[in-house]
Amino acid sequence: MVCYPEKREINDANDFIFYNTNGDGMTNEQYLNFLLMVGGGSAFTGLLDTYSGAKAAYSLRKLSSDYSGDAIIVTTNGTDSQSIGFVGNELDTATLESFAGSGDAYVSTWHDQSGNGRDFTQSTFANMPKIVSSGSTITQNSKPIVEFDGSTRYMDISSQQTFTDEFFMTFAIRPTSNANAYGVLLNGQGSADNRIRVYQNRDTHIRVKGTIFSQPLGWDIGTYTNYTIERGASDAIKQYFYGTEHSDDTRSVNWPVLFRVGGNQSAASTQSLHGQISEMIFWNTDESSNRVDIETNIRDFYSISSSAPEEAQADINSFVSRVEADGGSVLGGSCLLTDVTFLTTNP
Numbered sequence: 001m002v003c004y005p006e007k008r009e010i011n012d013a014n015d016f017i018f019y020n021t022n023g024d025g026m027t028n029e030q031y032l033n034f035l036l037m038v039g040g041g042s043a044f045t046g047l048l049d050t051y052s053g054a055k056a057a058y059s060l061r062k063l064s065s066d067y068s069g070d071a072i073i074v075t076t077n078g079t080d081s082q083s084i085g086f087v088g089n090e091l092d093t094a095t096l097e098s099f100a101g102s103g104d105a106y107v108s109t110w111h112d113q114s115g116n117g118r119d120f121t122q123s124t125f126a127n128m129p130k131i132v133s134s135g136s137t138i139t140q141n142s143k144p145i146v147e148f149d150g151s152t153r154y155m156d157i158s159s160q161q162t163f164t165d166e167f168f169m170t171f172a173i174r175p176t177s178n179a180n181a182y183g184v185l186l187n188g189q190g191s192a193d194n195r196i197r198v199y200q201n202r203d204t205h206i207r208v209k210g211t212i213f214s215q216p217l218g219w220d221i222g223t224y225t226n227y228t229i230e231r232g233a234s235d236a237i238k239q240y241f242y243g244t245e246h247s248d249d250t251r252s253v254n255w256p257v258l259f260r261v262g263g264n265q266s267a268a269s270t271q272s273l274h275g276q277i278s279e280m281i282f283w284n285t286d287e288s289s290n291r292v293d294i295e296t297n298i299r300d301f302y303s304i305s306s307s308a309p310e311e312a313q314a315d316i317n318s319f320v321s322r323v324e325a326d327g328g329s330v331l332g333g334s335c336l337l338t339d340v341t342f343l344t345t346n347p
Helices: 028-038 093-100 288-302 316-325
Strands: 056-059 072-075 082-084 105-110 130-133 146-149 155-163 167-175 183-187 195-199 203-208 211-215 225-231 236-241 244-250 255-261 274-283
Touching: 072 093, 072 130, 082 093, 093 105, 093 130, 167 183, 167 288, 183 274, 203 236, 211 236, 211 244, 225 288, 255 274, 274 288
Parallel strands: none
Antiparallel strands: 056 274, 072 082, 072 105, 105 130, 130 146, 146 274, 155 255, 167 225, 167 274, 183 195, 183 255, 195 203, 203 211, 225 236, 236 244
């Protein structure tokens, strides 16, 4: 393949347009990857280059070398607008913060990097999730992250997507509060029967065509988490936190759950998500054999721990004090409790 620049007036680097021998235009980044390849360097390989065929994919990093679009569109007031792309395959935070100035910026569009055009959008300013606060990009582990603050901030795609047969979906998410009774991560269109809900500190609750699968003790509030749901050929629906399986339920029906992120079907404030999201990727295929590698890629990039937080244990002195304050005693005859561990949850 031979590449050459189009002959025209050049004012800056963005004025270059390169063509291959078929006459097809290449983006600057594609051309740079080509130069790296022929020069012996390493071209960019994204997660979706290795694990292709995603139904939808949203991230603040670039997921595919073939994707030439932006990551998000932001606004500071609901009227102005700025597309934010990538620099070095990560979000262009310099342009983002320059646009926001000393104020806040909100996401009006989160682009689908799968190539299927299933962008998440929100046209009402008051319902847009935040990405810049007081001039600084919101981050977790030094990576940008989109914030849903529990006050009816949500985004929809234009056409609900249904998962048939096998599927695999994975998230990089940080629950930030359990102030609301429930926090909906994903919800199908117009119905409470299909959803993924984060609630009561460390629990999740998925509903597939009205059948509920609850899983306790998945995460801690404030802890960055890699959360995965999959259904393989056996129709077993499995939930994983930090790469560890926490449930195994069976439900073979189609699941129309990909429509709204951050809120329930009616956008009720009591079910709005208190959480931050940096990545969501969906496949309508069985990726169980690739799960470990996909999750490792995500956890490595976002510096997410590979194991769940340990359960806190109650201090023996605190326990004794509480018993005695209620008029009881932990002493009985000649028996003295000297080495007892009290779990804060029911094992």
